[in-house]
Amino acid sequence: MIGLIDANNFYVSCERVFQPQLEGKPVGVMSNNDGCIIARSAELKALDIPMGTPAFKLEGLRQRGEIHLLSSNYELYGDMSARLTQLLRDACPDVAPYSIDEMFVYLEGFTTEQCEALGRKLRQRIRRHLGLPVCVGLAPTHTLAKLANHLAKQDPHYQGVCLLNGQDHTTEALLKHTPVGSAWGVGHRLAERLAVGGIHTAWDLRECDTKQLRKRFSVVLARTALELRGTPCMEMNAVDKPRERIMTSRSFGQPTGVFAEVHNALRRHAQRCAEKLREQRSLTRAVMVFLNTNRHRRDQLQYFPNALIPLPSPSDDTRVILDSVRQGLEQIHRPRYQFMKAGVMLLDLVDAEQCQMSLLHQPVHDRHPFLMATVDQINQQMGQGTISFGMTDAPAAWQLRCAHRSNRFTTRWDELMQAGTHPGAIQACTSRT
Ligand SMILES: [Mg+2]
Structure with missing residues (x-):
């Protein structure tokens, strides 16, 4: 499972x-820069305020106190995400973070009852230790687990934990009600093409002949159909583009705590990520750097930090990403740990063309499309890494506008919550137990 x-x-x-x-x-x-809405509470959704609404349009509502708008506080989100990952690692044998707030856990050898019980326990523990509400989807494949999670969120009857075995009536009913475009890895355009062929729901796709799918569409779509049947065949990174996040990571040949060595590895990963980003014509809004020590070496100090660096405006420029990577590494690197693995993740991706046309975003100043395209072209023709970027040294003088940012409660000493002076402080400590 x-x-x-x-x-x-x-x-x-x-x-x-x-x-x-x-x-x-x-x-x-x-x-x-307080540009537009990127996350909404259920109550804000209920007011029919769509994602991407420019913040200035909501200024009236905000001033009247009818809604609350906050600047993004990526440092807080990144740290809460790291805590969530750590909590899961403590409870599960195998954990794979998929995005800042989605983690897969692999439960081989567990019975369905055990899986469900563990799901409930994890949900409770996360609520209690981190204060975060989560839902858990359990299924034999990634694609079904994603749908199970969706169902757990939508239907209160599940109380946050939904298990689909892939063969039951619930699975069938769910798939018949799921538009094919909502299945993992099936994009908007592909869904339109499928509709022409009479494939409207996830169930229709599941019932398709996979050989035909492979011939008429792609191997990936054939795999999705198999996954919907409950046959696992999808690697974490094999999902058809455009990906929602891009990650490059690798283990070191020899564990190391030396800053320059870790930095060098991360610089390579950053450049590869930037290439992938441009390949799928996306821009990124945030860069995450993460480090892992070797969790199997019980005799060594363990440390799994990450740092999230928001960009002042969406970018696909390698130099911007490299610079964020250095900032992130400086935040989390501690020489006393032997790192086994380092990686870079690009998050909150947006479509480059849409972004340029859209008024929702700032004009993108720092793009040098010709320079980047030339670098990509040379590397494609002459082999990867033929041209790469040297050390960037200029400290970024990025001043983000974030007039409504909350404190970085979990990562800055001077922004810790103070008992007694903050009206919510005591409540925060007691309401979660
Ligand atoms: Mg989520």
Whole structure:
């Protein structure tokens, strides 16, 4: 069985952990520079305020106190995400983070009852230790686990944990009600093409002949159909593009604590990520750096930190990403640990063309499309890494506008919550137990 743990309205939920007075209120989190809405609480969704709404349009509502808008606080979200991963690692044998708030856990050899019980236990523990509401989807494949999680979120009857075995009536009913475009890895355009062929729901896709699918569409789609039947055949990174996040990571040949060595590895990963990003014509809004020590070496100190660096405007420029990677590494690197693995993840991707046309985003100043295209072209023709970027040294003088950012409660000494001076402080400590 595969479990998918996914936080509900993650950014908003992180804010509510430390500001419980926001519980039950319509809350939105804004993009960098307070541009537009990128996360909404259920209450804000209920007001029909769509994702991407420019913040200035909501200024009236905000000033009247009808809604609460916060600047994004990626440092807080990144740290809460690291804590969530750590909590899962403590409880499960195998954990694979998929995005900032989605983690897969692999439960081989567990019975369905044990899986369900573990799901409930994890959900409770995450709520209790981190204050975060999550839902758990359990199924034999990634694709079904994703749908199970969705169902757990939608239908209160499941109380946050939904298990689909792939063959039961629930699976069938769910798939018949799921538009094919909502299945994992089936994009908008592909869904339109499928509709022409009479494939409208996830169930229709599941019932298709996989040989035909492979011939008429792609191997990936054939795999999706198999996954919907409950046959696992999807690697974590094999999902058809455009990906929602891009990750490159690798283990070191020899564990190391030396900053320059770790930095060098990360620089390579960053450049590879940037290439992949441009290949799928996306821009990234945030860069995550993560490090792992060797968890099998019980005799060594363990440390699994990550750092999330938001960009002032969406970018696909290798130099911008490299610079964020260095900032991130400086935040989390501690020489006393022997690192086994290092990686870079690009998060909150947006479509480059849409982004340029859209008024929702700042004009993108720092793109040098010709330079980047030339580098990519040379590397494609002459082999990967033929040209690469040297050390970037300029400290970024990025001043983000974030007028409504909450404190970085979990990562800055001077921004810790103080008992007694903050009206929500005592409540925050007691309401979660
Ligand atoms: Mg989520």
